[in-house]
Amino acid sequence: MAEERSGYGPRIAAAATALGAVLLVVAATPFLRAYADPASRRPAAAIGVDADRAGCDPELTDRISGAGLHVGPGTAEPYVTRVRYDLVPPSSGPHFVVPAPTVRRFYVTRDRPPIETLVHNLEHGYTVLWYVEPLAPDQIEALRALARTFGDDRYGGRFVVAPWDLDYGAFPAGRPLALSHWGAQAGYRQFCATVSGAAVQRFVLAHPPRDAPEPTGM
Structure with missing residues (x-):
């Protein structure tokens, strides 16, 4: 023993x-x-296709509204559960009180915050890259790489990729991607056909986080 x-x-x-x-x-x-993952270590412009092959429409400039206008729980209008935005996707407008956490950069449908929550992120200087599902796996992986790249401090760290909710309106035919940014003087949107890091980089650099109604908000 x-x-x-x-x-x-x-x-x-x-x-x-x-x-x-x-x-x-x-x-x-x-x-x-x-x-x-090679995409996560490539320069932004090397992710996806070149800008001239992205099928991006000309950038749109929008009138802004809703700065500081909170609706929904915790406000004087707690019964509001949904905002009917004039634009698809919105580049400004009324929004929920609390923005989405800064630790997340990429969302899928099952964990996406409400559209009204992400509009609050726009007010704080974020650019949101919206996508309409379904997308091919290689496009999703490219979007994940862009979320990591543009969520980095080199670009101001205020960038989110999230699926669009078609109940809020449809994107133009053949354009499953859209960028939106809420600037201090105007809102900006751009629709694209396929993922292009170069096109996203051009949009983000043209509309940095400091150009926002509340650039110091979290």
Whole structure:
């Protein structure tokens, strides 16, 4: 019996070491995937197609409204659960009290905040890249890469990619992507046919986070 027990220690230690290695691999997997993803390490302009092949319409300039106008829970109009925006997608307008968390850059339908919440992010200087589902897997991966790239401090860190809700209106035919930004003097929108980091970069640089009604809001 003593000889049998004497083997327990080494075996337990070996099992613990193996378990620790497995847990380490599990914890490191997201970081390894991010490193292995070439799109996440490419310059923004190298993600997707060139700007001249993105099928982007001319940029639209909109009149703005709704600065500081909060509706919904926690306001004098708690019964408001939805805003009927004049523009698709909105580049300004009434919005919910609390913006979307800054830690998220990419959303899918199941976890997307309300449109009214993301409009509050627009008021704080964000650019939102909206997309209409379904999109091809390579387009989704390119959007994820853009969310990481333009969510970085190099570009001001105020960039979100989110699926559009068609109940709020349809995008033009053949244009499943739209950029929107709420500037201090005007709103801006641009529709595109396919993902182009170069086209997004041009829009983001033209409309930086500081050009907003509340650029210091979180």
